[in-house]
Amino acid sequence: MPPSPSRIVQPAILIAILAVTSANAQSASPAPPPNPTELRVIYSSGFEDADWLSDWNDVGHRQNMQCVDPSDRSDVPAPSGDGRSTGKVLQVTVAKDGHYGCAPQLMFQRHLGSLPDEVYASYDVCFADNFSGYGGKAPGWSGIESVGWGGKPSDGINGWSARGGIHTNDDGTLGLSYYTYHARMRGKYGDSFRWTGPAAAIKTGRWYHIDQYCKINTPGRPDGVLRAWVDGELVLDMTDVQMRNTDQLGLKSYWLNYYYGGKGVSAHERHVYLDNLTLMTPKQ
Numbered sequence: 141m142p143p144s145p146s147r148i149v150q151p152a153i154l155i156a157i158l159a160v161t162s163a164n165a166q167s168a169s170p171a172p173p174p175n176p177t178e179l180r181v182i183y184s185s186g187f188e189d190a191d192w193l194s195d196w197n198d199v200g201h202r203q204n205m206q207c208v209d210p211s212d213r214s215d216v217p218a219p220s221g222d223g224r225s226t227g228k229v230l231q232v233t234v235a236k237d238g239h240y241g242c243a244p245q246l247m248f249q250r251h252l253g254s255l256p257d258e259v260y261a262s263y264d265v266c267f268a269d270n271f272s273g274y275g276g277k278a279p280g281w282s283g284i285e286s287v288g289w290g291g292k293p294s295d296g297i298n299g300w301s302a303r304g305g306i307h308t309n310d311d312g313t314l315g316l317s318y319y320t321y322h323a324r325m326r327g328k329y330g331d332s333f334r335w336t337g338p339a340a341a342i343k344t345g346r347w348y349h350i351d352q353y354c355k356i357n358t359p360g361r362p363d364g365v366l367r368a369w370v371d372g373e374l375v376l377d378m379t380d381v382q383m384r385n386t387d388q389l390g391l392k393s394y395w396l397n398y399y400y401g402g403k404g405v406s407a408h409e410r411h412v413y414l415d416n417l418t419l420m421t422p423k424q
C-alpha cells in the first residue's frame with residue numbers, strides 16, 4: 141500500500157521545523173549583562189547614609205527607607221563576602237496594612253542635562269522571609285507625564301512606565317516582571333512582562349544581583365527594548381516594545397518603587413534590602 145499523502149508530507153514539515161529551530165538558535169545569542177567599562181555612571185549609591193536621598197525626587201515615605209547595618213538585623217544575611225554588598229544597606233519597609241514602600245525617582249534630565257535613549261540599572265537585593273506572598277510594584281523605568289501608571293492607561297502620547305513587578309509563584313518563590321503601561325496596551329491596567337527561566341525564581345533570605353536595561357523606542361515604532369538579568373542570567377529580552385508615539389515623551393527616570401498591591405494592603409510588615417545601586421548610560 142502506498143504511503144498516504146500525510147506520511148509523504150511529514151518529513152518536509154519536519155525539515156522545515158528543524159530549519160526554523162536552527163535559525164532561532166543562531167539568532168538567540170543572549171544579550172550580555174552591562175559592562176561598566178563601556179558605560180557612563182549617572183548615579184551610584186551604596187546607601188551608607190541618608191544623604192543618598194538628596195539626589196532623588198518624590199522622596200515621601202522617608203520612614204520606610206533606612207540605611208541599616210545588616211549585622212544589626214536578623215532578617216537579612218551579612219554581606220556575602222564576594223565584594224558585592226558592603227557596609228550599610230537600604231532597608232525598605234512596607235508597613236502592616238500599608239501599600240508603600242517607597243517611590244523616589246532619579247530624574248535623568250537633572251543628572252545628565254538631557255534625556256538619555258538608553259539606561260542600565262544595577263543593584264543587589266535581598267528579600268526578607270517576611271516578604272513572602274508579596275504582590276505589587278518594584279523598581280523600574282518611568283516616562284510618566286499626565287498618566288501611564290496606576291490604572292490610568294497610556295495612549296503613547298500622555299505617558300508610559302515600565303516599573304518592576306513582583307508576584308508570588310505557586311511554589312512560594314517570588315517572580316519578577318516589568319509592569320508596563322505602553323502605547324499598545326489594551327486595558328485599564330499595565331501589561332506584566334514576566335521574567336522567565338530558573339534564575340528568575342527568587343528565594344527569600346539571600347542576595348541577588350539584578351541588572352535592568354531600557355532603550356526608548358523610535359516614536360510610533362515597536363522597537364523599544366526591555367531587558368533584565370538575575371545573577372548575570374538573561375531573564376527577559378524584549379525588543380519590540382512601543383512605549384511612545386511622540387518624541388514629547390522620553391525615558392525620564394528610574395523609579396525606585398515598592399508598593400504592595402493593587403488594592404489589597406500588606407497583612408504584615410515586610411522588608412526588602414538593597415545595596416550598590418548604579419544607573420549607567422552608554423558613553424557618548
Ligand SMILES: [Ca+2]
Binds near residue numbers: 187226227229416
Ligand atoms: Ca552599602
